Amino acid sequence: MLNSPTLMKIRMPARLEIPRIRFYLKSVLFTGILLVAAVGAGSAQSQQRISKRYPAAKNVRVELKNISGTITVESWNRDEIKLTALLESPKAIISPRQTNEALIVDVRADNRGRSDIGDVNFTLQVPVNSSVDLQTMRGQITVTNIRGDMVSAHVSSEGDITLLGITAKQVFAQNTIGDVFFDGEFVAGGTYRFQSGKGNINIRIPADSAFNLEAAAPNKKIALGQFWNNGFKSMGDGRKYVGDVIDGRSKVIVTNFQGSITFIRR
Amino acid sequence: MNCEKCQDIISDFVDGSLSREDQSLLNAHLEECLECAGVRDDLQSIIGFCQTHRGEYVAPPNEKALWQRIRNMIESGAGSVVAAPAPGKPSRISLWKNWTGRSWELSFAQLIASAAVIILVVSLSTIVGLRRYQTGESAKSNSSPVDGSLSLATADVRDRISQQQQLISFWNQRVEYNKARWSPQMRETFDRNLQVIDQAVNESLNSLSQNPHDEVSEEMLHAALNEKLSLLKEFAEL
Numbered sequence: 001m002l003n004s005p006t007l008m009k010i011r012m013p014a015r016l017e018i019p020r021i022r023f024y025l026k027s028v029l030f031t032g033i034l035l036v037a038a039v040g041a042g043s044a045q046s047q048q049r050i051s052k053r054y055p056a057a058k059n060v061r062v063e064l065k066n067i068s069g070t071i072t073v074e075s076w077n078r079d080e081i082k083l084t085a086l087l088e089s090p091k092a093i094i095s096p097r098q099t100n101e102a103l104i105v106d107v108r109a110d111n112r113g114r115s116d117i118g119d120v121n122f123t124l125q126v127p128v129n130s131s132v133d134l135q136t137m138r139g140q141i142t143v144t145n146i147r148g149d150m151v152s153a154h155v156s157s158e159g160d161i162t163l164l165g166i167t168a169k170q171v172f173a174q175n176t177i178g179d180v181f182f183d184g185e186f187v188a189g190g191t192y193r194f195q196s197g198k199g200n201i202n203i204r205i206p207a208d209s210a211f212n213l214e215a216a217a218p219n220k221k222i223a224l225g226q227f228w229n230n231g232f233k234s235m236g237d238g239r240k241y242v243g244d245v246i247d248g249r250s251k252v253i254v255t256n257f258q259g260s261i262t263f264i265r266r
Numbered sequence: 267m268n269c270e271k272c273q274d275i276i277s278d279f280v281d282g283s284l285s286r287e288d289q290s291l292l293n294a295h296l297e298e299c300l301e302c303a304g305v306r307d308d309l310q311s312i313i314g315f316c317q318t319h320r321g322e323y324v325a326p327p328n329e330k331a332l333w334q335r336i337r338n339m340i341e342s343g344a345g346s347v348v349a350a351p352a353p354g355k356p357s358r359i360s361l362w363k364n365w366t367g368r369s370w371e372l373s374f375a376q377l378i379a380s381a382a383v384i385i386l387v388v389s390l391s392t393i394v395g396l397r398r399y400q401t402g403e404s405a406k407s408n409s410s411p412v413d414g415s416l417s418l419a420t421a422d423v424r425d426r427i428s429q430q431q432q433l434i435s436f437w438n439q440r441v442e443y444n445k446a447r448w449s450p451q452m453r454e455t456f457d458r459n460l461q462v463i464d465q466a467v468n469e470s471l472n473s474l475s476q477n478p479h480d481e482v483s484e485e486m487l488h489a490a491l492n493e494k495l496s497l498l499k500e501f502a503e504l
Contacts, residue, residue, distance in 0.1 A: 118449075156496070156501070198462045236480060255489055257469075257490060258466065
C-alpha cells in the first residue's frame with residue numbers, strides 16, 4: 001500500500017512543506033522577538049532615571065513623600081545619600097531639598113494639581129544611623145539595616161511594608177491593604193506601632209526582647225508564640241491582649257482590622 | 267506730611283540726623299503747622315537748657331532718704347498716682363493697683379478692634395452651641411449619619427463618632443471633587459481601600475450594637491474611623 005504511486009504523490013508535497021513551515025515559524029518567532037525588543041526599548045526610553053548623591057551627616061533624616069511607586073531604603077558605609085528615582089512618566093517632577101539635618105523629597109508637593117504622573121520608584125542608600133520617614137499613597141516600602149532614631153513607613157492604601165534589620169527607638173508601620181513584616185530589635189524606652197487594615201503583621205524579634213504589648217485583632221488571630229506569658233490580660237474575648245514581656249521596657253502597639261498578628265522568635 | 271509723622275521724626279530733626287529729603291518735607295510742614303512748630307521749639311529749648319547746664323547736677327546728700335520721703339508722700343497722697351520705684355528697691359504697688367490705676371483711654375481703632383473681637387467670640391460660641399444642639403437632636407431622632415445601630419451605643423461614643431463623621435463627610439466631598447483627575451488605577455485603589463476600612467467600621471458598629479460597652483470594639487471603631495479620615499485627607503490633597 002505504501003509504495004503505491006498515488007500515495008507517493010500525496011506524501012511528497014507534505015515532505016516539501018515541512019521546511020517551509022519551519023521557515024515561516026522561524027520568521028514569525030524572529031519578528032516577535034524584534035517586536036518585543038522594540039517595545040521594551042521604547043518603554044525603557046519613556047522611563048526616566050534620576051540619580052543623585054548628597055553629602056550627609058551620620059544621623060541624617062530622610063523624608064520622602066511619594067504618590068505611587070515603590071520605596072527601597074538600605075544602609076551603606078558612606079556619609080552620603082544616593083537617591084535613584086525611576087520615573088514612569090516624564091511629566092513627573094522631583095525636586096529634592098537638602099537642609100542641614102535632612103534630605104526632603106516631596107513628590108506630592110512637587111506635583112500638586114497635576115494630572116496622573118504614574119509611578120515613581122525610589123531607591124535610597126543612606127548612612128546606617130539615619131532616620132527615615134517614608135510615605136507613599138500606593139506601593140511597597142522596604143527598609144533594610146537602619147539603626148537611626150526613627151523608621152517610619154506609611155502606605156496610605158495598598159502596599160507591603162518590610163522592615164529588616166531595624167534597631168531604632170521609634171518604629172511606625174501602617175498600611176490599609178498589605179502585609180507588614182518587621183525583623184529587628186526593640187530598644188529600651190522605644191515605641192513601636194504597627195497597623196494594617198487587611199494583611200498579616202509578622203514581628204520577628206530576639207528571644208530575650210522585653211516589651212509592653214497591646215495587640216488587637218477583631219478576628220482573634222493573635223499568636224504571641226514564645227512571648228506569651230500568664231501575665232497577659234485578654235480583653236474582648238481574645239480580640240485584644242495587653243501585658244508585659246520580661247520587664248516591658250519598650251512599648252509595642254499592634255492593630256490589625258482583618259488580618260493576623262504573629263510574633264516570631266529570632 | 268501729617269502731624270503724626272512729623273512728631274515721629276522731629277527729635278531726629280532737632281538732633282540733625284534727618285536726610286535732606288525728610289528735612290525739607292518737615293520744614294515745609296513746620297511752616298504750615300503751628301502746633302508742630304511749638305513742639306520743635308519746646309524740644310530745642312529743653313535740649314538747649316540741658317546743654318547749657320551740663321555737669322551742674324549734684325546728687326542729693328542722702329539719696330535713699332529722699333526716695334523714702336517721696337514714697338511716703340505718694341502713699342499718703344492720692345492712691346491713683348503710681349510712683350516709680352526707688353532704684354534697687356522692689357515695687358510695693360500690687361499688680362491689681364497697677365492694673366486699676368492704669369489709664370484706659372482707647373483710640374477709635376482700638377475700640378473698633380475690641381468690639382469686633384467681642385462680636386466674633388459671641389458669634390462663634392453661638393454657632394458651636396447650635397451645632398452641638400443640632401447634633402444631639404439628630405442623634406436622638408435616630409438619623410445618625412453612620413448607622414442606626416449607634417442608638418445602642420453610649421452617648422459619649424456617639425458624640426465622638428458624630429464629630430469624626432462630620433470631618434469624614436467634609437473630606438469625602440473634597441475627594442469626590444478631585445476624583446475626576448485621578449487615573450482609573452488610582453480610583454480603583456481608593457475604592458478598594460475605602461471598602462476595607464468601611465468593613466472594619468461596620469464590624470465594630472455591629473459589635474457595639476450588641477454590646478454598647480465593649481471597649482475593644484470602641485477602640486477599633488475609632489482606629490478605623492481615623493484610618494478612613496487619614497485616607498480621605500491624603501487622597502483629597504492629591
